[in-house]
Amino acid sequence: MTEIIADQTTPILQGPTDKEKKYDRQLRLWASNGQRALEDSHVLLVNTGSGSVGIETLKNLVLPGIGKFTIADTNIVAEEDLGVNFFIDEEGLGKSRAEVCMKLLQELNPDVKGDWFPKQKTDSMTNLFQSEEMFTLIICALPIEAETLKLVKVYCHKFQVPLVSIHSAGFYSYFRIHLHGNFPIVDTHPDSTATTDLRLLTPWPELSGFAASLTESIENLDAHQHGHIPYLVLLLHYLKEWKQCHGEYPSTYNDKKAFRDTVTAGARTVTPEGGEENFDEAVAAVLKTVSPTTLSSAVKEVFDYEPTEVELKSDFWIIVDAVKKFYAKHGELPLPGSVPDMKAQSSVYVELQTIYKSKAKQDATEILETVRGQEGGNNIDAAEVDTFCKNAAFIKLIHGAGGSSKCIRSIAEEQFQADRDAEVMMTPLSLFPIYLALASTSYVASATSSEILATIEETVPGASSQERVVQVVEEVARARGGELHNISALTGGMASQEIIKIITKQYIPMDNTCVFDGIKSSTQIFRI
Amino acid sequence: MSQLVMVENINLGGVGGRPKSRWTYLDNIRRSAGPFCDPDAEFGDESIAMFDSFKVLVIGAGGLGCEILKNLALSGFKNIHVIDMDTIDVSNLNRQFLFRASDVGKGKAEVAAKFVMNRVQGVKITPHNCKIQDKDDDFYMQFTLIVCGLDSIEARRWINSTLVDLVDPENPESLKPLIDGGTEGFKGQSRVVLPTMTSCLECQLDMHAPRAAVPLCTLATIPRQPEHCIEWAHIIAWEKEHPFPKLDNDDPEHIKWLTEKALARAKEFNISGVTYSLTQGVVKNIIPAIASTNAVIAASCCNEAFKIATSTNPALGMEENYMMYSGNDSIYTYTFKHEKKDDCPVCGNVARTLPVDPNLTLQEFIETLAARPEAQLKKPSIRTEEKSLYFQSPASLELKTRRNLKLKMGKLVENGEEIGITDPSLGQVSFRFKLKFSKVFVKVAMVEEKTKGEEAK
Ligand SMILES: [Zn+2]
Numbered sequence: 001m002t003e004i005i006a007d008q009t010t011p012i013l014q015g016p017t018d019k020e021k022k023y024d025r026q027l028r029l030w031a032s033n034g035q036r037a038l039e040d041s042h043v044l045l046v047n048t049g050s051g052s053v054g055i056e057t058l059k060n061l062v063l064p065g066i067g068k069f070t071i072a073d074t075n076i077v078a079e080e081d082l083g084v085n086f087f088i089d090e091e092g093l094g095k096s097r098a099e100v101c102m103k104l105l106q107e108l109n110p111d112v113k114g115d116w117f118p119k120q121k122t123d124s125m126t127n128l129f130q131s132e133e134m135f136t137l138i139i140c141a142l143p144i145e146a147e148t149l150k151l152v153k154v155y156c157h158k159f160q161v162p163l164v165s166i167h168s169a170g171f172y173s174y175f176r177i178h179l180h181g182n183f184p185i186v187d188t189h190p191d192s193t194a195t196t197d198l199r200l201l202t203p204w205p206e207l208s209g210f211a212a213s214l215t216e217s218i219e220n221l222d223a224h225q226h227g228h229i230p231y232l233v234l235l236l237h238y239l240k241e242w243k244q245c246h247g248e249y250p251s252t253y254n255d256k257k258a259f260r261d262t263v264t265a266g267a268r269t270v271t272p273e274g275g276e277e278n279f280d281e282a283v284a285a286v287l288k289t290v291s292p293t294t295l296s297s298a299v300k301e302v303f304d305y306e307p308t309e310v311e312l313k314s315d316f317w318i319i320v321d322a323v324k325k326f327y328a329k330h331g332e333l334p335l336p337g338s339v340p341d342m343k344a345q346s347s348v349y350v351e352l353q354t355i356y357k358s359k360a361k362q363d364a365t366e367i368l369e370t371v372r373g374q375e376g377g378n379n380i381d382a383a384e385v386d387t388f389c390k391n392a393a394f395i396k397l398i399h400g401a402g403g404s405s406k407c408i409r410s411i412a413e414e415q416f417q418a419d420r421d422a423e424v425m426m427t428p429l430s431l432f433p434i435y436l437a438l439a440s441t442s443y444v445a446s447a448t449s450s451e452i453l454a455t456i457e458e459t460v461p462g463a464s465s466q467e468r469v470v471q472v473v474e475e476v477a478r479a480r481g482g483e484l485h486n487i488s489a490l491t492g493g494m495a496s497q498e499i500i501k502i503i504t505k506q507y508i509p510m511d512n513t514c515v516f517d518g519i520k521s522s523t524q525i526f527r528i
Numbered sequence: 529m530s531q532l533v534m535v536e537n538i539n540l541g542g543v544g545g546r547p548k549s550r551w552t553y554l555d556n557i558r559r560s561a562g563p564f565c566d567p568d569a570e571f572g573d574e575s576i577a578m579f580d581s582f583k584v585l586v587i588g589a590g591g592l593g594c595e596i597l598k599n600l601a602l603s604g605f606k607n608i609h610v611i612d613m614d615t616i617d618v619s620n621l622n623r624q625f626l627f628r629a630s631d632v633g634k635g636k637a638e639v640a641a642k643f644v645m646n647r648v649q650g651v652k653i654t655p656h657n658c659k660i661q662d663k664d665d666d667f668y669m670q671f672t673l674i675v676c677g678l679d680s681i682e683a684r685r686w687i688n689s690t691l692v693d694l695v696d697p698e699n700p701e702s703l704k705p706l707i708d709g710g711t712e713g714f715k716g717q718s719r720v721v722l723p724t725m726t727s728c729l730e731c732q733l734d735m736h737a738p739r740a741a742v743p744l745c746t747l748a749t750i751p752r753q754p755e756h757c758i759e760w761a762h763i764i765a766w767e768k769e770h771p772f773p774k775l776d777n778d779d780p781e782h783i784k785w786l787t788e789k790a791l792a793r794a795k796e797f798n799i800s801g802v803t804y805s806l807t808q809g810v811v812k813n814i815i816p817a818i819a820s821t822n823a824v825i826a827a828s829c830c831n832e833a834f835k836i837a838t839s840t841n842p843a844l845g846m847e848e849n850y851m852m853y854s855g856n857d858s859i860y861t862y863t864f865k866h867e868k869k870d871d872c873p874v875c876g877n878v879a880r881t882l883p884v885d886p887n888l889t890l891q892e893f894i895e896t897l898a899a900r901p902e903a904q905l906k907k908p909s910i911r912t913e914e915k916s917l918y919f920q921s922p923a924s925l926e927l928k929t930r931r932n933l934k935l936k937m938g939k940l941v942e943n944g945e946e947i948g949i950t951d952p953s954l955g956q957v958s959f960r961f962k963l964k965f966s967k968v969f970v971k972v973a974m975v976e977e978k979t980k981g982e983e984a985k
Contacts, residue, residue, distance in 0.1 A: 013787060015780045015804055024619045028809065028816040029713055050553055060819040063623055082649075083550040086598050089647055108625050170557060171831075171841055189856060228750070274887050274967045341753050346797040349752040428863075471563040478562045482553030485602035486831040489595065493823030497714065497855050500820065507714065510858045518831050519564055519841045521718075521851045523861040 019111075026064050034504035039067045039111075041136035041503045044128075046144065046152055047073035047098065049445060050483040052085045053168040054141035055101050056492025059087070061499060062105050068113040069105070070135075072128050073098035084485050129155045137499060142167035142438075143445045143481065156180065162502050166495055167442065170479025171518035172434045172472075173491040176528070177498060177509060183398040184302070184316045186387060187506045190394045196340050197393065198232050198289050200239060201249050202332065206355050211236040214348070218266075226268060230344040230352060231282035235290065238263050238282075250290060260286040278343040293332060298396045303327070305397060315380050319388045320395075322370035322377075326363070334363035334389040364389040398511050411526060412436065412460040419468060431515040431524040433472040436463065445481025449473045475519075487518045494523075554604050557840050569839035579604065582672040582837055586610040587660055587687060589636040591817050592677025592709050594626045595826030597640055600675070601648040603834045609671070611656040611663070612637040617778070623819040660687055661955070665694055668704065673836060675829050676708040679815065681736065681904065682953050684708060688721065688729035689874045689957040695724045705845065707832050709825040710736075713816040714855040716825040719866070720832050720844040723875070727849060727866040730874035735866075737901035754794060754801035758810045761789035777812045786811060824853055879946050879960035886938030886969035890918060893937050897949070905951045905959070912940075912947050920952070938969030 020027060027035060043066055045054045051073065058069055075097040081088045085101070092100035098116035106114035117128050125148050140152055142165055156163040157180065166175040203211070214229055215237040221229075229237075242259055243249055250259040260283055267279035295303070303324055307317045327333060337360025339353050368385045371377040388395070415430035422429055440455035441447050447455075452473045453464040463469050494514060501507045513526045549555070558579075559571050569575075584605050586596050589612035600608055614636050616627045626643040627636070637655035645653050656663070660683055668674075668690060678684055688706065696702040706721040708729060717735075721728050746752070747760045766775060771785050787807040794802045808814065828851055835843035844851065844863070852862040871880035880902070884893060890910075897905045910917040917932050917940055919925040932940060941947065941963055949959040 013784060013791075013804060015784060016808075018618075020805075021618050022621050024622075024805075024808075025814070025817040026622055027805075028814065029818065056823065059625060060823050063621075063625055063819040065622070079550050080552040083604075084553050084602060086602060086647060090649060107628070109621075110629075171562075270970075272887070274885065274970060343746075344750065344752060346750045346752055346799070349750075350798045474563045478557065478560055479553075480556045482556045484553065484557060484831075484834075486599050486827045486834060489599055490824050490827035490831065493820045493825075493827060494855070494859055496823070497818075497820035498859075500818075507855075508857045514859050519835075520863060521828060521831070521844055521848070521861075522863045523859055525858060 023065060030500070030504050030506050034500075034506050035065070037504045038065055038500065041066050042068040042070070042133065043137050043139065043499070044070045044072065044135040045139045045141070046125075046148065047071055047101070047141050048075070048144045048148075049141055049481065050084055051075065051081065051097060051101075051141065052483045052485060053166050053173065053488035053492050053495075054139055055085055055087050055105065056489045057139055057164075057166065057495045057499070058101075058105055058492075059108065060493060060496030062108050062112050062114075064500065065109055065111050066503070068115065069102075070115040070117060071098040071102045071105075072117040072125065073101070074118065080482075084483050084488070086485075125151050134159065135161055136503060137162045137164065139163075139495070139499070140165040142442050144443065146443050149442075164495055164499060166491060167438045168483045168488045168491050169438060169441070169445070169476055169481055170484060171487055172438060172476060172479075172516065173487050173518070174435050174438055174513060174515040175491060175495045175498075176513040177502070178512070179398060179400040179502070179509075181400050182305075182307075182311065183400065183502070183509070185396045185398070185505055185508060186316070186391050188391065188394045188396050189507050190391075195336060195338065195394070196289065197293060197336050198339075199293070199332070199335065200232065200235055200289055201292055203236060204359055206359070208236065208240075210351065210355055212240075223268070223271065227271070227276045227278060228343060228345050228348070229278055230348060231278050231285055231342050232289075232339070232352070234263065234266070234278060234282040235285065238266065239290065256286055256290055259290065281342055293393070295327075295333070296393060299333075299393060302395055302397050313376055315384060318371055318374050318377050318380060319367070319385060321374065322367045322385075323388070323392055325370055326367050333392040334367055335360045336390045336393070337361070338390075360389065396508055398509055408436075408528060409460050411528065412463060416463075416466060428520065428522060429468065431517050431522070432526065433463075433466070433469045434476075434517055435513065435515050435526065435528075436460065436469065437473045437476040441476065441481065447477065447481075449477040452477060484518070487516070490518070491516055551604060558604070558838055562841060564841055566839055566842065571840075575838070579837055580606050583607045583609065583670055584833065584837075585668070585671040585674045586677070587674065587683070588612055588677040588679075589626075589640040589655075590614065590620065590677065590679065591623045591819075591822040592711065592826045592829075593636070594624045594640055595822050596675050596677050596709075596830055597626070597644045597653065598648075599827055599830035600833065601644050601651045601653075603830055605833075605837070606650065607652050609654045609656060610637050610641055611658065611660055612640075613657060613659050623817060623822055625819070665690070668694060669702065671704055673705040673707065673833055675833055676706060677826060677829070678708075678710070681738075682906075684710075684729055685733075685874075685954050688723075689955050691721075692723045692728055692875050693956065705833075705836055707829045707836075709829040711817060711821045711825050713818070714821055716821050716853045717851060718825050718828040718832070718853075719850045720836075721849070722845050725868075726845060727868040728872060728875045731869040731872040731876075732850070732866055733904060734901040738899060738904055741899055751793065751797055751799060754790070754799055754803075754806055755810050757790040757793040757797070757799060757802055758786065758807050760793055761786045761807075762811050765789045765793075777808075783808050783811065821853075821855060824855070828853070873959035874957055879962040881964050882961040883966040884937055884963050885967050886936060886943070886965045887967060888937050889934055890937060890940060891933040894918065894933075903949075903959070903961075905949060905954075907953065908949045908951050910947055910949050912945055917941075917947070936969070937963075938965070 023035060043061055045058055047054045062069060077088055077092040077095050077097045077100055087101045087104040102114040102116040106112060129151055138152055138156060138161055140163060160180040163178040164175060167173060211233045214233050239249060250256045263282050267276045269275055302320060311317050337356045339356050364386050367389060368382055371380055371385055412432060415432040419430050436456045437452055440452045457464040498510050501509045510525055511527055513528045514523055516523050558576055561571055584600060586593055586608060589610050597610060616631045616634055616636055618632050620627055626640045631639050635657040637657050641653035641655040645651060691704050691706050694702055703723060709718045710716055742756055742759055747756055751757050751760060772782055776782050787804050790802045790807055832843045835841050848863050848865050850864055850866045854860045870876045871878040894908060897903045897908055907920050909919040916929050918929045943965040946960060946962050
């Protein structure tokens with residue numbers, strides 16, 4: 001939490017601005033840089049069908065304050081819209097649905113601009129994509145006319161604009177994210193419990209020196225001093241003893257358990273509390289912190305990836321290259337530099353913090369030097385390198401569609417097999433049939449179950465004989481292409497969350513298709 | 529573009545032709561059985577008329593509540609009550625979409641009810657601007673089901689125990705399904721409780737552990753984090769100096785005073801990171817909240833409410849009853865059955881075992897009760913079968929039992945003894961705990977001698 005601070009420019013004591021007050025609860029999640037990215041964005045919704053899921057998605061983007069949104073929708077408000085779409089009122093009957101929704105959405109946040117399309121009957125969708133204004137991201141509600149979808153896809157491909165397509169019908173829905181090219185994220189916001197990196201097995205001289213000075217005559221310390229040795233110093237002390245005795249650090253699980261017993265034995269038990277809190281903390285931390293730091297598979301993937309010529313010029317890949325060199329040289333990533341809270345005297349704790357921070361600074365400086373030596377590296381901000389170093393263990397690369405994604409048929413085979421084993425394995429049934437059924441109605445909503453089955457059979461031969469597929473298809477046909485508001489609100493919630501992640505480049509976006517089953521209340525992610 | 533989604537009016541699967549209406553999409557589902565429906569469920573005018581007569585209570589008109597009201601209205605519920613004692617604050621506007629800047633200061637329940645009634649014709653929403661504890665059993669008895677979107681654990685526990693108490697085995701109407709949603713940042717959960725039949729919110733209490741409180745001695749003598757300095761300003765400096773008659777968390781002057789105090793303390797100990805925003809966050813215990821997570825969780829709750837009320841598909845409840853949602857790293861949901869606990873203080877019948885260090889004083893034991901995930905009791909009164917250990921009220925009893933606070937637990941109770949705990953904020957329920965000593969009870973005199981011996985070495 002302490003990382004998230006209001007703008008550096010506002011003096012610490014000054015109260016929040018009006019905008020900071022309004023957005024307080026979200027600034028605590030994506031900070032002012034995330035907010036700025038939202039405010040610079042322009043999101044287009046191409047709306048069709050019963051029309052609620054896209055509007056619900058936009059609602060959750062207008063509230064946190066995207067810069068602008070445009071709704072393109074050729075429908076006229078009809079009676080049944082009033083039963084499913086909250087951003088339509090009685091007065092809107094007979095008017096352009098795009099216009100009515102835009103006005104009622106815009107009302108939610110005066111900071112957000114809204115626009116709608118088409119304003120004239122003669123305007124065709126082609127005009128929309130010829131306007132000078134660029135869209136940051138496009139949301140496309142399904143079912144849609146094939147021609148319109150094609151226009152959207154051409155635009156997205158040409159300008160490398162992310163596309164989110166959403167389909168909600170009855171109790172089911174899915175949404176899919178199409179990113180163009182690779183999408184690297186530095187600010188992934190890992191859980192704070194995951195980020196502890198204390199380097200207990202590879203302490204640098206300043207750290208081991210400091211630890212040794214605190215534990216030199218550990219037996220003779222008075223009760224207060226003994227009970228306030230920070231747990232990481234305790235661990236360093238006992239690790240040194242262990243290594244002297246065994247020749248190496250504890251590595252196996254059994255070693256670590258034995259090591260833990262050694263630490264436990266070091267605590268003084270005859271105290272008013274019947275033990276020592278700092279030793280309790282040390283014992284609890286053994287299994288998690290006494291292990292060599294290894295690269296996560298996500299980081300390995302980034303290191304192994306060979307960027308294209310164009311990508312190589314981006315800040316991200318220039319810094320990655322420098323970090324890779326650092327790793328090759330030191331066998332470790334740059335130190336993030338934070339120290340978790342632990343029982344300790346204030347001054348001792350602050351000193352420890354300083355030791356970690358200056359090592360982190362030293363690592364970042366080394367990487368910055370490498371960056372500066374690379375082509376294009378001179379323009380990279382030192383702060384950007386700092387942020388990268390802090391998050392180095394958690395960087396993530398999301399691949400655009402294509403590449404390693406699997407074809408529908410092979411996913412289907414895999415999922416059907418999993419379903420055959422589901423009862424024995426006690427796993428829930430696959431939601432892939434839901435995707436197959438909804439995707440078969442991407443262009444025509446109210447198909448009969450036999451029509452849907454026939455379409456599925458074309459993509460995945462044999463699927464239409466599976467009982468589960470037949471049932472799911474019947475459930476889809478039951479809705480006749482109509483949305484249930486709850487399912488659309490839920491799907492719009494998830495889709496908007498992913499859009500926020502993509503626009504702010506924070507947290508980790510879903511990759512790439514999320515299916516929701518409103519009967520079982522569960523989701524499943526597929527990479528299609 | 530032509531209308532793509534259409535219901536073919538001519539061929540309505542046996543129901544016969546029907547003009548397009550407001551509830552066309554809902555009726556596609558409400559009027560026909562699906563492959564996963566209970567075979568005994570009925571879908572027709574009669575079942576819809578019954579559904580129309582249901583009365584639903586929404587507790588909370590905040591981030592989740594606004595969504596819940598919208599969703600229920602568009603799920604066809606006709607008669608909704610909403611209860612919330614809060615007024616609208618400017619920091620609500622980033623997600624509580626039924627409120628505008630001009631509504632700041634007005635009652636949430638009333639503004640929300642009016643807005644939804646105005647937008648969705650035909651729904652009646654009755655607002656109650658009060659605490660849930662102000663309402664009696666008769667009030668709760670009138671509802672078919674209850675949907676809860678609260679940010680307070682205490683209020684949740686109160687309504688949960690009230691609804692469990694309300695169940696009369698002779699009267700099936702007295703069992704009110706409780707659907708509860710909660711969010712924090714990108715995470716949340718929705719759950720369905722069938723009081724007395726399935727795991728209740730109290731059974732699940734340890735799933736929502738409170739944030740560990742910082743020990744007072746850390747604040748007073750060895751602060752290490754900016755939060756410690758803020759808590760010091762909040763708890764110790766404010767008590768000592770009383771710069772204003774009463775601390776108001778929403779008054780910028782008060783927060784500014786605390787920030788200044790915290791900054792001075794942080795400087796003294798070389799700690800960095802105290803800011804106005806952090807101070808406000810710590811003092812108000814602010815939990816990040818966004819529209820998207822609220823949308824997901826509220827809609828999940830309302831989807832279950834709709835399924836329970838219409839039997840249009842099986843709902844969470846008897847089997848799976850809990851959906852966990854997490855959206856910070858991709859999207860992850862886990863839907864499972866949380867088992868009812870025999871030793872649940874609210875719906876179980878066995879005393880729960882509570883490990884306790886006998887070397888703690890009663891005062892320290894009481895402090896740990898607030899932090900323990902399975903207890904979370906802030907103002908407990910405690911008694912054994914024989915004697916009162918400590919009572920918060922009435923004053924005479926408090927005075928009488930106060931001296932026990934300094935005594936060690938090992939002196940006051942036996943290992944294995946049962947104690948009863950009540951907490952006024954949680955209603956009538958009495959928590960039964962069987963104490964189990966987790967350490968050897970060390971007589972104080974001995975400890976002092978031994979410690980001296982150690983130092984002499
Ligand atoms: Zn229970």
